[in-house]
Amino acid sequence: MSSKTKIVVLHMKEVIYTGIFVVLAIVLAVVLFMMFGKSRDADTASAKAVYHAGVYASPITLNDNTFDVEVTVDENHINAISLVNLSETTTAMYPLMQPALDALSEQICQTQSTENITYTEENKYTSMMLLDAIEKALEKARK
Known part of the structure; x- marks a missing residue:
């Protein structure tokens, strides 16, 4: 049984691009969660409303x-x-x-x-x- 060793060569440019895309994906997920998630501010704002517009x-x-x-x-x-x-x-x-x-x-x-x-x-x-x-x-x- 011979095992073939594989060597993966990563260029620094590829690592940086991958890191940037991961960070952008996380930021996008957080922004979407904040925009479309149930917010407590909306509930308290409607509870504090004084008048019907x-x-x-x-x-x-x-x-x-x-x-x-x-x-x-x-x-x-x-x-x-x-x-x-x-x-x-x-x-x-x-x-x-x-x-x-x-x-x-x-x-x-x-x-x-x-x-x-x-x-x-x-x-x-x-x-x-x-x-x-x-x-x-x-x-x-x-x-």
């Missing part, structure tokens, strides 16, 4: 004129507040409506809350009415 409206009626206060939210933020279906008649009769809403909207979007909102004395009742409508729309958006 969407646009929610609350109606206001003044002298037989009805218009809506629309609040746009995503899962965790109040993004925008606006008046819709506001007729020119209502705008002419209540000229402080839009400036009062703009002031409230800026504060609410900045603080992400309807608590501790300030308004001027001349817009007091208009601001209170708008704030009540905004809170009703946010209540619809809450989970």
